[in-house]
Amino acid sequence: MRRILVTGRGGQLATGLADALPAQGFEPFLFGQPELEFDQPATIAAAFAATRPDAVVNCAAWTAVDAAEDQEGAAFVANAVGPALVAGHCAASGIPLIQVSTDYVFDGRKGAPYLETDVPNPLGAYGRTKLAGEWAALATNPMTVVMRTAWVFSPVGNNFLRTMLRVGAERPVLRVVADQQGSPTAAPDLADAIAGVLARVRDAGWQASHRGVFHAVAGGFTTWHAFAQAIFDAAAALGGPRPEVQPITTADYPTRAARPADGRLDTGRLADTFGVRLPRWEQGLDRVVRAVLAP
Numbered sequence: 001m002r003r004i005l006v007t008g009r010g011g012q013l014a015t016g017l018a019d020a021l022p023a024q025g026f027e028p029f030l031f032g033q034p035e036l037e038f039d040q041p042a043t044i045a046a047a048f049a050a051t052r053p054d055a056v057v058n059c060a061a062w063t064a065v066d067a068a069e070d071q072e073g074a075a076f077v078a079n080a081v082g083p084a085l086v087a088g089h090c091a092a093s094g095i096p097l098i099q100v101s102t103d104y105v106f107d108g109r110k111g112a113p114y115l116e117t118d119v120p121n122p123l124g125a126y127g128r129t130k131l132a133g134e135w136a137a138l139a140t141n142p143m144t145v146v147m148r149t150a151w152v153f154s155p156v157g158n159n160f161l162r163t164m165l166r167v168g169a170e171r172p173v174l175r176v177v178a179d180q181q182g183s184p185t186a187a188p189d190l191a192d193a194i195a196g197v198l199a200r201v202r203d204a205g206w207q208a209s210h211r212g213v214f215h216a217v218a219g220g221f222t223t224w225h226a227f228a229q230a231i232f233d234a235a236a237a238l239g240g241p242r243p244e245v246q247p248i249t250t251a252d253y254p255t256r257a258a259r260p261a262d263g264r265l266d267t268g269r270l271a272d273t274f275g276v277r278l279p280r281w282e283q284g285l286d287r288v289v290r291a292v293l294a295p
Contacts, residue, residue, distance in 0.1 A: 001054040001096075001202040005047060006030045007086070008059030012154035013100065016191030017057060024195040029053065032060070038082030048089045055198055057098045058086050058137075061130070065104070066256035068125040075125055080132035087140035096145065096201055096210075098194055099137040102130045103150035103182060103217070108260025113221075115266050116148075116213040124257040134213065143206055145197060147216040147270075150263050151227075153284075154187030155291040160224070164231050165292065168241035178225035178247035182263040183217035186284025188291075190216060196276040209273055215265035218281035227281075234285055238293040 004021055008014040009032030021028040029051040036043045038060065062068060062078035083099050090097040104127035105120040122128045137144045153161040161184075167174060193216050201210060222230070225247045236242040250261065271277045278284075 001198065002027055003051060003054045004028050004198065005051050005053035005056045006059060007036060007057070008032060008061065011059055012152055012157040012159060012187040013059040013191060015156050016154060016187040017059070017194065020188070020191035020195040021198075024199045026195065026198065036060070038085065039077050041085055044085050044089060048093070053093075053095060055096045055098070055201070056086060056090055057100070057194055058083055059100050061100070062126070065124065065126045065259075068129065069256045072125040072129065075129045076132065079126075079129035080136050083133040084136035084140055087137040087144060090143065091141040094143070096143040096198075096206060097137060097141050098145045098147060098197065099133065101134050101146050101148040101213075102127065103148060103263035103265055104260060105131040105134070105148065106260055106263060108180075108262040111262065113264040113266040114215070116215060116269055123260060126257060138212070142211060145210055146213040147194065147197070148213065148265060149185050149190055150182045150217050150265060151184040152187050152190065153184060153288060155288055160184070160227070161231055161285070161288060162292070164228050165235060165240060168232055168235075168243045171243055173244045173246060174228065175246045175248045175252070176225040176228045177250055177253055178223050179249050180259055180261050180263075181221050181223050183219070183221055183265065184227050184281040184285065185216075185218040185278065186281070186288050188287060189218060189278045189284045193270070193276050193278050197274045200274045200276070214270040214273065215267045216270055216276075216278065217265050217267060218278045218284050219267075220280045220282065221264050222281065230282065230285055231289065234289040235293060238289065240289070240293050
């Protein structure tokens with residue numbers, strides 16, 4: 001196993017994989033729009049024919065959570081039909097697929113970190129379409145690893161950290177939701193974890209225990225409000241902004257789509273099966289802030 005086809009070029013995770021995969025001895029081939037479109041199956045076939053991959057990581061997705069409420073059909077194509085098509089090509093080639101998913105498949109009402117065996121109950125269209133993508137990938141390709149993650153941030157793209165740094169430089173006071181909790185996960189750390197999973201599969205060969213759903217988030221938990229405060233603490237040390245961050249409730253900041261209030265995920269199965277564990281979210285924060293402010 002050497003050649004890895006990665007979808008979602010230009011996105012947070014695919015960008016991280018461009019560095020993480022070579023570090024594990026892999027050769028990444030990144031594809032994105034317009035040469036790979038999930039609503040144009042021929043482009044997927046062309047990508048497989050051009051690269052002849054030994055494994056695939058599907059990072060491409062519809063991630064506009066609120067917009068998915070009004071455009072669920074388009075979100076379904078990106079988040080469910082696309083993974084099904086990719087998984088079909090993987091099955092035909094007899095190669096592994098890593099399908100990236102989300103904590104939004106849960107409703108956030110458990111009151112404890114979710115296990116992979118907990119029954120999903122998505123609150124909105126985004127979660128529904130991502131869950132459908134999980135099912136499609138697992139049903140279509142027997143060599144599928146679904147990796148659910150959450151609160152992804154990175155030095156590139158649209159994410160909470162970059163938004164906070166931008167608006168924090170413009171406003172003296174920010175109001176951030178304090179009653180939702182989860183694990184902020186740095187895309188470079190998640191990319192390292194995915195590369196580690198692929199390395200284990202390469203070195204040990206595919207095992208029946210590799211198939212299924214795994215939770216892959218940073219260690220530790222926090223709230224959006226505390227995460228924002230930590231961002232500005234880390235940024236201030238590098239000359240970044242440091243506005244006042246006031247806590248508010250979810251009700252104070254209504255959105256089109258409902259979010260899980262408690263999206264904590266248990267990552268024990270990932271560690272037990274693949275020997276992979278992501279760093280704590282604070283370490284990921286330091287890594288990304290330094291990449292943004294002190295490149």
